[in-house]
Amino acid sequence: MDKKSLRDGFGEKLVELGKINEKIVVFSADLEDSTRAEFFKKAFPDRFFNMGIAEQDMVGTAAGFAKMGFIPFVSSFAVFLTNQAYGVIRMMACYNRLPIKFVATHAGLTVGEDGASAQSLEDIAIMRVLPEMKVIVPSDYYETKSVIEKIVSIDSPVYVRLSRADFPVINKENFDFQIGKGNLILDGKDATIIAVGVMVSRAIQAANELKEENISCRVINMSSVKPIDENLIIESAIETGCIITAEEHQIYGGLGSAVSEVLSRHYPVPIEFVAVNDVFGESGEAEQLLDEYGLSVENIKNSVKKVINRK
DSSP states (O other), X not given: OOEXXXXXXXXXXXXXXXXXXXXXXXXXXXXXXHHSTHHHHHHOGGGEEEOOSOHHHHXXXXXXXXXXTOEEEEEEEHHHHHXXXXXXXXXXXXXXXXXXXXXXXXXXXXXXXXXXXXXXOSHHXXXXXXXXXXXXXXXXXXXXXXXXXXXXXXXXXXXXXXXXXXXXXXXXXXXXXXXXXXXXXXXXXXXXXXXXXXXXXXXXXXXXXXXXXXXXXXXXXXXEEEXXXXXXXHHHHHHHSOEEEEEEEESSSSHHHHHHHHHHHHOOOOEEEEEEOSOXXXXXXXXXXXXXXXXXXXXXXXXXXXXXXXX
16 A cells, blocks of 8 residues: 555645635644644744644643634644643633644654654543543545544534554545544454554455455444444444454553443444553554554454454
């Protein structure tokens, strides 16, 4: 598969939207070159604000702009945005239900060489627990562009999780993201793999390899983690009898937990989790780290076989 940068998709779409909507303003915590918010800065310098290394101040200022009718996009690394500004996000954005768009890049292990201090592996959990907050984890460049376009009109805070590494392109250029809906990529009858982010491409690869062993897997891209597509999860549980979740995140509180919550209420089936198992990461190359921490194609395949045996 060809690879493209999700960050580039974010920056390019911001510029496109800025041309047609003068209410869009963008805030950065001195990382616009890395997040690609600099694309907007160059195109619309009067609507761009570098707040320095002051994430709490950035969110508070964005809240003021939102109250004045603007549409603020707030960008930084996932670990800084969610860890340093969490209290302000909770009170200023969520409690007041302000339509601030939080676009966090450099999430997960694929931050790579920056190491554990920069690898946010808990952000899905802590953001999805906040009332009013929507949580979206795009799977590739084209879905990222569609996500950024769609969230402009969402009248509540939104958290979009992007990567540093380039992801394989799995969607078409005209991909249409829908909040609250999963995307069925491959159909199958023996098991369902529900994945987000870079793990979607790995789930596809695993399913294709398992096909050669006469194991038929359904693959779902569940980029809308909150709100989540309950109907698709329940339908898949009924039709395949077991679920595997795959995410570049801690095993606790993320996609796996969200899917389990749906299943426990509506249709319990065996489930296995492919995720980081309650540890911090380390410095290394992105692909190697994914394999080292249990997010390999082989581990997805093994988890599929294990959960099928539990049916």
